[in-house]
Amino acid sequence: MISLTLNGEPRALDLDPEMPLLWVLRDHLGLMGTKYGCGKAECGACIVHLDGEPVNACMTPLSQVEGRSVTTIEGLSSDGRHPLQLAWIIEQVPQCGYCQPGQIMMAAALLNKHPRPTDAQIEEAMSRVLCRCGTYERIRRAVHRAASPEVQNG
Amino acid sequence: MADAGVGRRLSRRSLLKIGALAGGGLALGIHLPVRAELDPEPRSADAKTAPEAPVELAPNAWVRIHGDGRIELVLARSEMGQGVMTALPMLLAEELEVGLDQVQLVIAPVARVYANRLLGVQATGESTSVRDAWTPLREAGAAARALMIAAAASVWEALPSDCQARRGRVHHSDGVRSLSYGELVATASGLAPPDRVALKSPAAWTLIGTSQQRLDTPEKVSGGAHFGLDIRLPGLLFATLYRCPVPGSRVLSWRAAETLKVAGVVDVLAVRNGIGVVAESTWAALQGRARLDVSCRPTVNANLDSQRIRSRLRIGLKGRSAVARKSGDVSLALAAAAHEIEAVYEVGFQPHACMEPMNCTADVQPDRCALYVPTQAQEGARAIASAITGLAPGRISVHTSLLGGGDGRRLEQDFVVDALELSLRVHRPVQVVWTREDDFRHDFFRPMTLHRLRGGLDAEGRVTAWFHRVVGPSVLARLRPDSIRDGIDPFMVEGAADIAYEIPDLRIEYRRADTPAAVGLWRGGGYAHTSFAAECFLDELAAAAGQDPLMMRRHLLAGSPRHLRLLDRIGERAGWGAAATQGLGRGLALVAAFESLIAMVAEVALEGGRVRVHRVFCVVDCGRVVNPDLVRGQIQGGVAYGLTAALKGEISFTDGQVDQLDFEQYPLLRFGEMPEVVIDILPSDADPGGVSGLGVPPIAPAVANAVFALTGERVRSLPIRLAS
Numbered sequence: 069m070i071s072l073t074l075n076g077e078p079r080a081l082d083l084d085p086e087m088p089l090l091w092v093l094r095d096h097l098g099l100m101g102t103k104y105g106c107g108k109a110e111c112g113a114c115i116v117h118l119d120g121e122p123v124n125a126c127m128t129p130l131s132q133v134e135g136r137s138v139t140t141i142e143g144l145s146s147d148g149r150h151p152l153q154l155a156w157i158i159e160q161v162p163q164c165g166y167c168q169p170g171q172i173m174m175a176a177a178l179l180n181k182h183p184r185p186t187d188a189q190i191e192e193a194m195s196r197v198l199c200r201c202g203t204y205e206r207i208r209r210a211v212h213r214a215a216s217p218e219v220q221n222g
Numbered sequence: 223m224a225d226a227g228v229g230r231r232l233s234r235r236s237l238l239k240i241g242a243l244a245g246g247g248l249a250l251g252i253h254l255p256v257r258a259e260l261d262p263e264p265r266s267a268d269a270k271t272a273p274e275a276p277v278e279l280a281p282n283a284w285v286r287i288h289g290d291g292r293i294e295l296v297l298a299r300s301e302m303g304q305g306v307m308t309a310l311p312m313l314l315a316e317e318l319e320v321g322l323d324q325v326q327l328v329i330a331p332v333a334r335v336y337a338n339r340l341l342g343v344q345a346t347g348e349s350t351s352v353r354d355a356w357t358p359l360r361e362a363g364a365a366a367r368a369l370m371i372a373a374a375a376s377v378w379e380a381l382p383s384d385c386q387a388r389r390g391r392v393h394h395s396d397g398v399r400s401l402s403y404g405e406l407v408a409t410a411s412g413l414a415p416p417d418r419v420a421l422k423s424p425a426a427w428t429l430i431g432t433s434q435q436r437l438d439t440p441e442k443v444s445g446g447a448h449f450g451l452d453i454r455l456p457g458l459l460f461a462t463l464y465r466c467p468v469p470g471s472r473v474l475s476w477r478a479a480e481t482l483k484v485a486g487v488v489d490v491l492a493v494r495n496g497i498g499v500v501a502e503s504t505w506a507a508l509q510g511r512a513r514l515d516v517s518c519r520p521t522v523n524a525n526l527d528s529q530r531i532r533s534r535l536r537i538g539l540k541g542r543s544a545v546a547r548k549s550g551d552v553s554l555a556l557a558a559a560a561h562e563i564e565a566v567y568e569v570g571f572q573p574h575a576c577m578e579p580m581n582c583t584a585d586v587q588p589d590r591c592a593l594y595v596p597t598q599a600q601e602g603a604r605a606i607a608s609a610i611t612g613l614a615p616g617r618i619s620v621h622t623s624l625l626g627g628g629d630g631r632r633l634e635q636d637f638v639v640d641a642l643e644l645s646l647r648v649h650r651p652v653q654v655v656w657t658r659e660d661d662f663r664h665d666f667f668r669p670m671t672l673h674r675l676r677g678g679l680d681a682e683g684r685v686t687a688w689f690h691r692v693v694g695p696s697v698l699a700r701l702r703p704d705s706i707r708d709g710i711d712p713f714m715v716e717g718a719a720d721i722a723y724e725i726p727d728l729r730i731e732y733r734r735a736d737t738p739a740a741v742g743l744w745r746g747g748g749y750a751h752t753s754f755a756a757e758c759f760l761d762e763l764a765a766a767a768g769q770d771p772l773m774m775r776r777h778l779l780a781g782s783p784r785h786l787r788l789l790d791r792i793g794e795r796a797g798w799g800a801a802a803t804q805g806l807g808r809g810l811a812l813v814a815a816f817e818s819l820i821a822m823v824a825e826v827a828l829e830g831g832r833v834r835v836h837r838v839f840c841v842v843d844c845g846r847v848v849n850p851d852l853v854r855g856q857i858q859g860g861v862a863y864g865l866t867a868a869l870k871g872e873i874s875f876t877d878g879q880v881d882q883l884d885f886e887q888y889p890l891l892r893f894g895e896m897p898e899v900v901i902d903i904l905p906s907d908a909d910p911g912g913v914s915g916l917g918v919p920p921i922a923p924a925v926a927n928a929v930f931a932l933t934g935e936r937v938r939s940l941p942i943r944l945a946s
Contacts, residue, residue, distance in 0.1 A: 087505045102445075103626070108886075144445075163304070164302050164576075198885060202859040
């Protein structure tokens with residue numbers, strides 16, 4: 069039995085401790101916002117927060133989250149109105165949208181660490197998440213927007 | 223505009239249909255004329271074929287207005303990022319006189335009425351969606367609006383001309399009376415449909431031409447958007463397949479003893495494409511597959527490698543070939559030219575690498591079958607389901623999820639076959655999950671092609687002769703064999719055979735050279751490879767003639783005002799006349815594709831021996847623009863997609879197998895590598911052209927031409943590898 073806090077709720081899971089957190093979330097807990105893209109921590113579509121730090125859920129065995137706190141895109145805000153989510157809408161970031169939960173979770177971890185990130189800090193963090201649709205320019209604008217409360221609502 | 227405010231007869235073979243909806247609603251549909259040679263819609267009206275109620279009860283409706291006021295618009299194209307889920311409802315809503323905030327979207331089932339007239343089947347691809355929908359969807363919206371007005375007029379015993387529709391209500395000119403569409407449904411369902419509709423004049427548009435927010439954004443930022451892999455059904459099993467890695471190879475023998483020991487593995491089955499491991503979770507299926515013991519039948523394709531493919535293609539540079547277009551006599555013109563140059567260009571294999579790997583969920587039951595699938599080709603999916611299950615097409619439903627990328631890959635049915643065969647055998651719904659490795663290994667790649675170009679200049683430096691031979695495997699021979707005529711695969715020569723430059727003696731050829739590597743359609747179509755060769759070679763001619771590349775293009779397009787307008791604007795925007803900033807090279811490319819035009823100027827630098835693209839200017843003429851922000855997104859996306867292929871990597875083969883199986887071996891353009899993309903959209907009264915593939919073809923030649931401007935080194939192959 070593995071105990072963890074998931075999106076603020078305590079959970080105890082009786083599953084293979086080797087199973088990557090990605091499949092635990094998707095196949096056993098019905099949290100499908102975290103995406104499978106590569107299984108090798110190369111694309112970032114599966115980024116979640118582990119005690120506030122961004123990790124690739126596809127390479128994080130369940131055993132590693134014992135006693136720790138996991139936040140997924142579903143738990144980023146209670147009402148889907150996290151400043152990043154609002155900024156993503158105003159800047160009309162997503163195209164196909166598949167990578168966007170990973171992009172937003174990566175950006176959220178960045179803002180936790182650097183509330184007013186520089187372009188270089190944004191670039192360093194966001195280069196961990198791939199987007200095939202080429203939404204990078206809009207992501208940059210949206211991160212800046214979310215980091216500037218005075219312009220959040222456009 | 224010709225259609226402004228004037229009564230317009232619906233297309234001759236169109237047929238307006240009104241039908242009742244369950245719960246007292248009204249459904250209004252328009253049958254669209256579809257090319258006659260297409261396979262006919264199965265006519266069998268089998269009452270038992272309607273598993274999912276409302277959709278099947280009104281299969282031909284574009285607009286559904288319910289008695290309770292709900293208004294539903296039907297979306298019959300696949301949303302894969304390009305924005306059809308917003309652009310197409312805008313066409314309906316504009317004429318229906320409703321706001322996008324007042325409608326709900328319904329994803330279309332498979333039905334003949336939903337066929338894409340440019341593709342001949344119900345499918346999404348080749349930048350056709352808006353072009354196809356432009357007239358019929360506006361007509362459908364206008365017909366529904368006319369019906370609502372007629373209903374209100376009959377209730378009020380007023381003239382229709384005294385009634386006006388606005389935001390889902392009909393208002394009387396007395397300024398007092400008004401009725402909502404929902405309140406008018408009952409009356410409208412007793413009226414004869416209009417045989418003429420008046421489309422709004424462009425001046426009256428309130429949606430078309432505006433950057434409405436995408437309707438799919440909220441769910442895509444909340445994590446609630448459902449892609450194919452997010453389908454969950456009661457009793458769902460997860461499966462993965464072992465496929466032999468060499469094309470054409472089949473399983474010789476297999477043992478699953480170790481696989482069956484994995485907790486959660488339910489069954490292991492041999493199917494057409496390999497050995498399927500079916501389990502209670504994706505993880506168990508993957509663990510099980512890793513423990514399979516499989517040997518594959520040896521095949522001659524085991525010696526397939528990139529060098530052999532290249533050698534095979536090289537043979538085709540000389541000797542016989544098929545002629546795609548010919549004017550004058552190129553041989554004579556080249557012989558008479560004051561100056562002749564010749565070059566060979568090469569484009570490597572490219573994968574699709576959609577962020578959502580291929581997948582499909584099938585639920586095969588004795589009397590019906592449901593597919594839940596991120597597909598670009600619903601009609602093809604239904605056909606393959608019918609063939610595999612033996613069920614009539616009417617008993618098969620196709621539920622299209624969001625697509626985590628498509629780019630032509632999801633026009634294929636291979637992943638659908640896997641899910642169908644497994645569900646048929648295990649009698650449970652099955653979701654087949656391809657790993658990233660499967661997705662790379664078993665892609666239908668953009669083919670490797672070689673291009674031989676010859677050009678002649680007269681003493682004044684004018685281009686007098688142009689020869690372009692495309693050598694490569696046929697893509698359409700497998701997908702649309704009927705489209706191959708006289709040895710020409712139209713896909714392989716698009717962008718070459720229809721080159722816009724006015725050159726007196728011109729000859730475009732295609733030499734088919736198939737390889738065992740699977741090839742398919744790709745974002746940007748054939749233009750993505752032909753434009754690289756043609757636009758770079760034109761720059762070679764300009765250099766040989768001592769001319770400016772933009773001026774040379776202007777001279778060759780003197781009779782094409784749309785092209786000239788584009789060239790003039792890109793010159794202004796990019797500051798073409800002035801010297802480039804120190805350390806930057808600028809390159810130009812011009813492409814006409816999908817009934818749109820685009821010109822690009824790329825600004826590149828060399829950083830650490832690598833090409834770095836700093837900024838890309840784009841000028842686009844795509845006719846009337848439905849939603850400018852969607853167009854900008856597609857151009858940005860096309861630039862990113864094309865830059866991955868131009869700068870980052872390619873697919874190669876060794877000993878019959880694909881070498882690149884992950885994002886380290888086939889890297890995608892990353893955040894920090896994305897250039898600034900400056901986009902101008904020119905106003906135009908022409909009908910809309912396609913844009914989703916439009917940004918891809920010009921970026922590689924623009925960058926390659928910029929590298930030449932910077933270094934003096936010609937780039938003649940993709941991906942770009944600098945010699946110096």
